[in-house]
Amino acid sequence: MKRLCEIFRSSRKEEMYLYVDRARGLADVPEALMAQFGEPRxxxxLMLDSGRKLARADAAEVLDKIEQQGFYLQMPPSEAELRRRERADG
Structure with a gap:
């Protein structure tokens, strides 16, 4: 499956992103989530297919969530992930 997706960054939480179908935009994202997400930027x-490599998400899972609920929410990394990054970079 392929889907043209638009990715939005949260204005409130560093490294939080919403993936949505470009044609539907943010129409399927619940109001409560948008209130926590802040102003979407x-x-x-991008054209997303299940084989595409993404930095912090599985493309097949992203596509599945968009199909099921209209969006995929990528949460910020955990403290453990941040420590691993720092060790790998340092």
Whole structure:
């Protein structure tokens, strides 16, 4: 499956992103989530297929969530993930 997706960055939480179908936009994202997410800032539009490599998400899972609920929410990394990054970079 392929889908043209738009990715939005949260204005309230660092490294929190929403992936949505470009044609539907944010229409399927619940109001309660948007209130926590803050002002969405578009960062990228891409053609996503299940084989595409993403930095912190599984493309097949992203596509499945968009199909099921209309969006995929990528949460910020955990403290353990941040420590692993620091060790790998340092």
């Amino acid at each position: 578009s960062v990228m539009v």
